[in-house]
Amino acid sequence: MAEINLLPWREALRKKKQKDFAVQAVLVMALAAVLVFLAHMQIQARIDAQEGRNAFLQKQIRKVNQEIREIRDLESTREKLLARMNVIQELQQNRPLSVHLMDQLVRTLPDGVYLDSFTQKGNELTMKGVAESNARVSAYMRNIDASPWMADPRLEVIENRKLGRNRVAVFTLKAKLVNPRTAGEDSQGTEKAP
The missing domain is CATH 3.30.70.2830 (Alpha-Beta Plaits)
Known part of the structure; x- marks a missing residue:
């Protein structure tokens, strides 16, 4: 004789499929959350590395700007010293000029x-x-x-x-x-x- 199943098997199958779907959805969402978290960590690590490089470059720029200011100060000091040396050299060369000038005034x-x-x-x-x-x-x-x-x-x-x-x-x-x-x-x- 044929067996007849009077239990609501369709209802149980539908509930089982819903339960399996819910488990799969939770697993997919968990996997997506893990992937988003890993992507966020990767991006944050790159941002931190770039900020570190930027901070290093800013520090180097400040250092180079300070060196440029010092070089300009040294060049200015050098120009002043050269001007003084030229004046002193000119005075040294023209020292006998006054004597010769007075002599020439008398002679002429x-x-x-x-x-x-x-x-x-x-x-x-x-x-x-x-x-x-x-x-x-x-x-x-x-x-x-x-x-x-x-x-x-x-x-x-x-x-x-x-x-x-x-x-x-x-x-x-x-x-x-x-x-x-x-x-x-x-x-x-x-x-x-x-």
Whole structure:
């Protein structure tokens, strides 16, 4: 005889499938949560590593910027020292220039010409004086032009005045101070250039 199952087997099968589905869903969600957690940990590890590299680079940038500032300070100090050395060297070279200049002032003065004042600003000489005549002033200018220590005489002012019973020429004369050694070096340097 045929067996007849009167139990609700379809209902039990449906419940079993639902239970299996729920277990599989929980397992999939747990696996997904583990994968998300692992991905998060991986990303966080990369972020931490990059932040570490960024911090290292920032530290190195600050260090290099400090070194750049120190280099600029050293270059500034170097430029100041070079400028001082150049001034000292120029003073050393021009030390005998004053002696030669005074000597040349005496040598270039013709008879009948007297200086009242003499000023020097850089390489510019200004001489004020009195001469017995305009011809004596011209002779003085020729003597200055022939001097190795002075050049380019320019007559600024000349006035004829009466001084006592004599007529005199009161003059202001400008000239350039020249160092024959440096002038010779300059002319040799320009000759070698072509």
